[in-house]
Amino acid sequence: MGYGEIYKTSWWGSPIQYGWGGIYYDFTTNDSQIEALLTALQTRAANYENVIGTTEILTELENCT
C-alpha cells in the first residue's frame, strides 16, 4: 500500500464525533454538517436517540463524494 492510501480505503483520519475514533474528533478540521443536522433534529423532536448510529450513517453519506 502506497503512502496515504490507508486514508482512501479505511476510516483512518476520519473520526466520528460520537463513534469510531471520537477521541480525536476535536483535532480534525472539517466542514461537516453532521453536528448542525443533529442539533436541528434534536431541537424539534420530542424523542431523540441513537446518536452514535445516526452519526455513522451520516458519516458514510458524507464520505461518498
Next chain:
Amino acid sequence: MNLLDKASILLTPTAYDTTELLSIKPDDGGGDFDFSRPSSAERINDSGSFETMVSNIPRIDYTSGTASFLLEPRTTNLYLNSATLTTQDCSTPTVQHGSEYTVSFYGTGSITFSGSYTGSLSGTGTNDRVSLTFTVSGSVLTSTVSGTVTNAQLESNPAASTYIPTTSSTVTRREELCKNAGDSSLISGTEGVLYAEFAVSNLFDQNSSQKSTRCIGMSFNTGTSNALFMGINPNNKFYFFFKANGSNVIFNQTISANVGQYYKVAFKYKSGDTSIYIDGQEVLTSSNSFTISQTLGNLAFNFGTPSFDINIFQGNTRCVAVFKEALTDAELICLTS
C-alpha cells in the same frame, strides 16, 4: 458535493413524536412521515429491555443490537396471562393467509402441543427467545407448560412478531402505517434516486386478503400511474416497479432476497438511463425513455397514496433517502456498499 449534501429527504432511526417519524433532512419538517398505530406496542430499547410504546408512537427497535425503525402488521397474542404461561387451550381457526401459527417465549421451560398441532418447543435461557412455526389442522391447540415459560406468544403469523403482553384476555397490537412524507419540492419529477437500507420480516398485512409485497416508494398523491416502488414480494423476490405516464419503465420480480437480511438498495430514475443497485452491484437497467406526467409528491412505507394503503412495508429500516438528481455510477456504488 457529497451524498449527505445532495439528499433532499433523509430518514434515520433517530427522532419521533406522537403520530410523526422525523426525517433529519430537510430540517423544516417537510420530509417527516405521518405515523399511526391505534394501540400500544413493545420494543427492545437501547438498554436491551422491553419498553411499552403508547399508541401512535413509532418504534426504534434494538433487538439486533443496532437501531432500526420497525413496522409490523396487526397481530393478536392468543395466550392468556402471557408473562408467566400456564397450561391452556386456545382457538386456532384458519385465517385468511392460511393456517400458520407461531409460538414464541423466553425461559428454560418447555411447551408440549396437542390438538390442532402435535409437537414441542424447549426454551434455551432466561433472556433467549425461542420460536416455532407450524400449520394447524383443527380448531383448538392445547399448550401444556413445563418449567418456566415467560413472555409467551401464540399468533397466526408465519414468524414471531414482537411480544404482546396479555392478562385475562387476548390482546391485539394494531397495524402500523408510515407515509405521506415530502412533496414535489423534495422529489423530482424528472430524475432522481430513491435509496433505502432495509430488512423485511416474514410478516404480512392482515388487512389484505393475500400475503402482500413489502414496499417502500413514492407516487403521485392519488394514484400509481406515475410511481416508483421497491420492496420484497411474498415469494421473497425483490420487487421493482416504476411507471411513468401509465407505462412501465421497470417492473421486475426475479432477484432472490432473504427475510431478515439487510440490503442497501438504490433505484435511479432518469429517462433513457434507469438502473437499480443492490449492495454495491448494478442489478437492473432500463434504457426506456419516459416522461412523468404527474408530480411524485408522496414518500411512503407502502405501495400507495395517502388515501389507500396496500403492500405495506413490514420489517426494519436503517435509512431512507431521496435525491433530486440521477447519481453517478460511482456514487450509487458508494451509497449501496
